[in-house]
Amino acid sequence: MSRTTPPESSRDLDRLAVEAYRDVARLGHDDPGVPPIEVRYFAYAGLRSTVRLRDGRIYVRLSDLFEAAPDDIIGALVRILLAKLLRRRVRAEWNATYRLFAIRDDVVSASEAARRSRGRKRLADPAGRVFDLDEMFDRINAEFFAGAVERPRLGWTLRDAWRTHGHYDPAHGSVAISRSLDTPETPAYVVEFVLYHEMLHVAMPAEVRNGRHMHHTAKFRRAEAQHPRMTDAVAWLETFSRKNGTRRRRRRLTKRG
Ligand SMILES: [Zn+2]
Structure with missing residues (x-):
């Protein structure tokens, strides 16, 4: 989990995130009140993406499997994540747009391959304390x-x-x-x-x-x-x-x- 997005694309991502925030929070265009948002790609296992708020800054981490995705897909995913953070309703069209990408055969196989190679699936021994x-x-x-x-x-x-x-x-x-x-x-x-x-x-x-x-x-x-x-x-x-x-x-x- 270390790869970050190249600098030339991060500005687009930041702009996209601000738009997404305004949409999710239903802010007008001159309304300030968008906190700083940092969006980066990470080599996560599978299609996992996360969002968190720390010290007034929002950190969005997208699976690098989205790097090749069109903007509307990334926009939908960022909206879904921000809606969860802000406890707003996730709109059906965001889910639908996101799914269009997530169910593509090539994306599913890339995701499973990433999970296999990157996912640490650590399990304890099948012979447990009581049951085997x-x-x-x-x-x-x-x-x-x-x-x-x-x-x-x-x-x-x-x-x-x-x-x-x-x-x-x-x-x-x-x-x-x-x-x-x-x-x-x-x-x-x-x-x-x-x-x-x-x-x-x-x-x-x-x-x-x-x-x-x-x-x-x-x-x-x-x-x-x-x-x-x-x-x-x-x-x-x-x-x-x-x-x-x-x-x-x-x-x-x-x-x-
Ligand atoms: Zn089941």
């Missing part, structure tokens, strides 16, 4: 999938995640389960169900409809309901998330592809 994910994977694979699911990289997350219990990352071929579940208080069927859900994602790739990736389709939900302990597991997880809900992560102002 490798062993659990084999059991679920045999019982529900006739052994047909290809083994992903499996592991516990490095940090506690209270709301996201599991995650499948197709770019890395990895499945992460929240380490907050790896305790003696968690019933085994709960971890098994979370892993089962992620294994369904491995087995059933997302469907693309109207340019959106649909992960939890009706077909997916029907397959998920095949798990005999789904209702109990979902109820347990809801209580678990609610109990730990005060330990929320810091609000992240991020736009992911």
Whole structure:
């Protein structure tokens, strides 16, 4: 994460950002009150872009995968980020414009390649304090999938995640389960169900409809309901998330592809 934009294009970016700010904040053209905004490209993993406010200055960091994007796409993305920062509504047309770029085949493959090569997907060993994910994977694979699911990289997350219990990352071929579940208080069927859900994602790739990736389709939900302990597991997880809900992560102002 170090590459910055060449100086000749940064002036255009700064101008574009000021326009975007006026639009998002609904300022008139002679209205002062636009804080200094710095926009730079970074070699992030994937299409990640971020915005933050520090000492009265706004810092916008765009994935360098946008460097080749037309101005209206970058304008839409900057508006989305600023709207999040200013807690304004993200207008539908910005999302639509942004998506036009993000779903292009060449952009998707460039993004996945960047995530593979740059993304540090660090996972803790599958053999946890209480549960062994490798062993659990084999059991679920045999019982529900006739052994047909290809083994992903499996592991516990490095940090506690209270709301996201599991995650499948197709770019890395990895499945992460929240380490907050790896305790003696968690019933085994709960971890098994979370892993089962992620294994369904491995087995059933997302469907693309109207340019959106649909992960939890009706077909997916029907397959998920095949798990005999789904209702109990979902109820347990809801209580678990609610109990730990005060330990929320810091609000992240991020736009992911
Ligand atoms: Zn899911």
